[in-house]
Amino acid sequence: MTKKEDGTFAYVGGPEDFPKQHKAPVINIGVADTGKFIMTASSDTTILIWDLKGEVLASINTNQMNNAFAAVSPCGRFVASCGFTPDVKVWEVCFSKSGDFREVARAFELKGHTAGVYSFSFSNDSRRMATVSKDSTWKLWDTDVEYKKQQDPYLLLTGKCDVAEPCRIALSPDARALAISCSTSIFVYNTREGKEEERFENVHGEHITDLAFDVNSRFLVSCGDRAIRVFHNTAGYRAVVEEMKVLLKKATNESTKQRLQQQITDAQNSLESIYSKSK
Template sequence: MSEEEASLPVIAVTAAVGAVVLLFTLLCSVFRKEKQPSEKEDEQEKKVPTNVSSEKSSSSKKNKPVSRTTKKTPQVAFSHPWLSCTLKGHSSRIVSLDFSPNSKYMISASEDRALMLWSVKEFQQKEHKYIRGNVELDTATHIVFSPDSRALVASLANENAVRIFRLGKKDDGSHSVTISGAVTFPSKHQQDIIGVGISSTGKWIMTCSGDTTILIWDLKGEVLATIETHQVNNSCGKVSPCGRFVASSGFTSDVKAWEVLFDKTGNFQKVKRAFELKGHLAGVYHFDFNNDSRRMASVSKDNTWKVWDTDVQYDMGQDPKLLHSGQVNFPGPTLVALSPDGRTVAVGGDASISFWDAVQGQPDQVLENVHAESMSCLKFDISGRYLVCSGGKHVQVIHNVTGYKATVAELEEKLRVASGPGMKERLKQQLSEAREALNSILSSSPNGSSK
């Protein structure tokens, strides 16, 4: 073998090895190029959460002031020179109010299952304490005081029955009043009870349901009589302050009254038709009596209120006489309250109240936005000094300024025609006191609300 032939394998091997090295170098270079974007992507992915978090934090800081606009605007508290105070304590909507015949207390019933007893003499004070009673396993829908001011008659939402509550005193000698359930009558009504009442004699209790039924009960829970009102449905049912009548209104355009009769020995006799208020053109939402039942007020779907003279001989066929009528400008169902002396008519609708002079039939004042919610109760106290109303969780206590004005006008007229010196002197004194009371209210601001 020649020297030239022997060198060929060495060259071939050297070329092959070089080729392998070159291929390996190329492969490593390609691998590096592919790996670098992947590593960059990993690094970017690692950085993304940090960037997003930072953006969120920055966005959160920028949006903080915006969150204030999502808060509810607080309800502006009602304020008016006629306002005496606002009673607070209930946690849910108030559904019924009543005053004790002895003029000392007011009771309020709410959907929070609580009964709260308030002192009337504290209405002009800054602090308003209350005594709480609970309605066990139910909710009171309507409530009234007994004639002796020592018990309460309430209708119940779930049982649709009547429960008697007793007002007692604690045994610790503190003279604090307690409210406790005593007796529950059997459920007799087919539809919900919409009104309760008790006669001033304490002999009988009335319940009125949403159909056309009124029941008269004795104090032991026995039904004495059933009244069919024939009004398609009942919207309001009440017992007159004199204790003689029970009345109802409903889908028809009249208010019907019946007399509940007992014999001389105190035994129940019968219920007979007494009189009707006729004059509205549509169903009657609500009605009210004055303290001696000689006057009544009613409010109707026909957008009118009316005051009636019910001091008539209905046994002789006489009908109540229409005294005054006025327009109602509130939407939806309305309530009416007649002051005990019959001088003031208050009509409540939605969240506003209009005051009218019931003697002259003239408008006096409209109070708007009295409550944050629609009105549920409207009632004068026994003395006629205050009108109370509820809407939502609060009770507004309002001075009956319209009544004071009517009293002043009436005393001025009596003084003008008075003849005897003694009579004139008494009228002057009464007129001076009425003017002083009126000026005191109009010149003062609201006393505040309970906490």
């Protein structure tokens, strides 16, 4: 940050070259939202944890034959990777109360696929994860577990998807919908029953390289060629309506009923607005 003559502040970005540490090409980079570390993963089995000045804090050997994908969780606590083996490995990057780096500790693994995992995604609070595999399935997991007591994540749902590389999966921040890209097409599923709700075919001229929902779960964004495509998350809106209707039947408090009804109305209005514009 630099202070200007009028007293206001401006941010000036400067390039910083980190020392060459990886022996294979870097395939993923992630920055913790806490600002405490940077993660880089290469195509061999190496993940490095750096501080923001370019010092290596820790090196992780994933033991997965190769890394296919790696990411930092939205909460900034976890680093995860997948590859040739049929599981996803998750580590916790631990810091002291004063902010000093302590260690990288194994947190938990997602086990259940029968072939290598292409990609995975966290929900916004890291309490849910989604995975997609070469075994033509995707899975939704409950990762809100006491992993320090050796408790394993719970498998919530398995869905079918006939996909091949390059493939990416994105779980909406509220975990009500997920999207899978394969080549130039996108498939959107609800996470209540696992049904395919939307299909967008050949939306890019080249393979889709990344897929993400916005923080409010309203939009789905994809990139691949020289364009970024933005889609309405209609599956998410429909999931809100279904979920709130179930809760409304169980509600006994009048204020709770009104709040749930308002959420239903807002989601229905959003759907009506989206479909009216598309006609």
